Amino acid sequence: MLLHISEQAAETLQEQIVDQIRARILSGGLTANTALPSIRSLAKELRVSVITVQRAYDSLLNENLVYARRGKGYFVADLPSTDKASLAGTRFEDRLHKLINDAKREGLSNEDVERVFRTALDSLEEDDA
Helix, strand or coil, X not given: CCCCCCCCCXXXXXXXHHHHHHHHHHHCCCCCCCECCCHHHHHHHHCCCHHHHHHHHXXXXXXXXXXXXXXXXXXXXXXXXXXHHHHHHHHHHHHHHHHHHHHHHCCCCXXXXXXXXXXXXXXXXXXHC
């Protein structure tokens, strides 16, 4: 499994692992019942501790994105696409609320926030074209 983690990132190594696996599950890059790498093999591949990977997998387990089979490992949970979209939307809304609150604390008005959001969205649409 190809994950890109960095010790210089603002997020912890565990958060980076969780975020990247979650993104792959929600985007359909990892399909239902796909086996995740063993804790030891992923730890070795990423050059992190086994405990870091164990905690990342436990976090994904708590989010019901993966399930564990005793003696077999961790597997991607079977989530309907509506659940994936709902979870992705909720996570995006939570992050957006934080960004908006930060922008307002820094003095931006609702109109400023909306303009910046629209500009960013428009630039992404141009990139996709």
